Amino acid sequence: MSRAERITWQAVQDQVRQRISQRQWKPGQQIPHEADLAREFGCARATVNRALRGLADAGLLERRRKAGTRVALNPVRRAEFSIPLIREEIEAKGQRFGFRVLRREMRLPPPELQARLQIDGAQPILYLQTLYTADSQPYLFETRWINTLAVPSAAAAEFATLSPNEWLVREVAFDGGDFTFSAIAATAQEARMLGCKIGEGLLVLDRTTRHGADMITSVRLVFHRGYRMHTRI
Secondary structure (H helix, E strand, C coil): HHHHHHHHHHHHHHHHHHHHCCCCCCCCCCCCCCCHHHHHHHHHHHHHHHHHHHHHHCCCCEECCCCCCECCCCCCCCCCCCCCHHHHHHCCCCCCEEEEEEEEECCCCHHHHHHHHHCCCCCEEEEEEEEEEECCCCEEEEEEEEECCCCHHHHCCCCCCCHHHHHHHHHHHEEEEEEEEEECCCCCHHHHHHCCCCCCEEEEEEEEEECCCCCEEEEEEECCCCCCCCCEC
């Protein structure tokens, strides 16, 4: 194996990132051409191209056809957000995990959900309400729709030992989706489920996930009073 074959795009990316952070290449400055960087690092030009594309996607570089690549004037700071299993999140805090499915039925989704899941509303899909607990105290109230047209096995899943959250993670791969964070005033139902007062402020995460062209699930997670979410940039 030649030295060029041993240099990975991740290694090139680390070198470029370091030069940017140490201001060897300043904001707005044009960086060397790919061919020049490939010679310097001793790798294929395609390796450099992949490294730079990744940094452009991360907001550190600006790439324009025929104009070269520059360090971004205002680099975008992107937060890294992982989707932990609810069980793992609770157990990581040293608490005992529990859940119970409160409601389960096949029902027609409302029009806005049909549009979100990109399905024809003429056929019912699986609707679930689940309460998750930590040391027997309310932790999270989940309302979930599962597109059983894309995941037929969900219709027969018992969710006795695996929560809907964990069952989907294990059974169905997903490769994209979207998140919306918001704060709401607790409704009567949410106050009853989460042991808080009506009108109290709660954190909500609405999430839709997909696999390829198929929309898999749409879920609303309403967290207990005082819940804090941590991420990093």
